[in-house]
Amino acid sequence: MSPTSWRQSLCDFWRRPPTGYRPGVTLNHLRRDLAALDCTPLEPGLAGFAWADGGFGFEVRERPQAQFLMHLVLCEFRLRVPGTAGPAARIELRHTGAIRRQGVAAQMKQGTPEQAAELLPLLQGDPRLLAALLPLDFQRLSLQRDDQGWLVCLEHFGASEVxxxxxxxxxxxxxxxxxxxxxxxxxxxLRELLGAH
Known part of the structure; x- marks a missing residue:
């Protein structure tokens, strides 16, 4: 076996779904939690949610993670915010405070200094965004800009299966x-704030 094919086999082994993973089961549970929204299955482990009155929608993708003798199925919420083409950027947000949440910190992982100077104070200081983010139990929240606009990816501590x-x-x-x-x-x-940038 050549080193290339050996490496490819190892990558395929780690990428395969864990034993016992059933695509769509966790999304069916989440569907009950988001009963006020319309749900459209898109493929196994991926669904779209939207308001029946034509409000904005988002996608949720299952992300299975193998552990020893168990696995987790996390849900990644993905919101696409259309916008004008601009330089690529990636921002990560997290809670601040050691014991109690005191605010939100935004860190520019990719982008220009001008983008950082414009967006970071806006994301860290907007009162309505802070009021929504402070009680939200998320483990990962990233904002990525590409030629189609912004993609918001949020991984919640809940909406998951053990x-x-x-x-x-x-x-x-x-x-x-x-x-x-x-x-x-x-x-x-975020849709309002990022739609203007």
């Missing part, structure tokens, strides 16, 4: 009503 093989059990960690409202308010405000 699947254990020994002993065998499945547990869905639901997206509570308060977290759902904070998530939707965050997306609505």
């Amino acid at each position: 699947v254990n093989r020994l002993p065998g059990f499945r547990r869905y960690i639901r997206l509570s009503a308060g977290q759902r409202d904070a998530l939707l308010m965050t997306f609505a405000r």
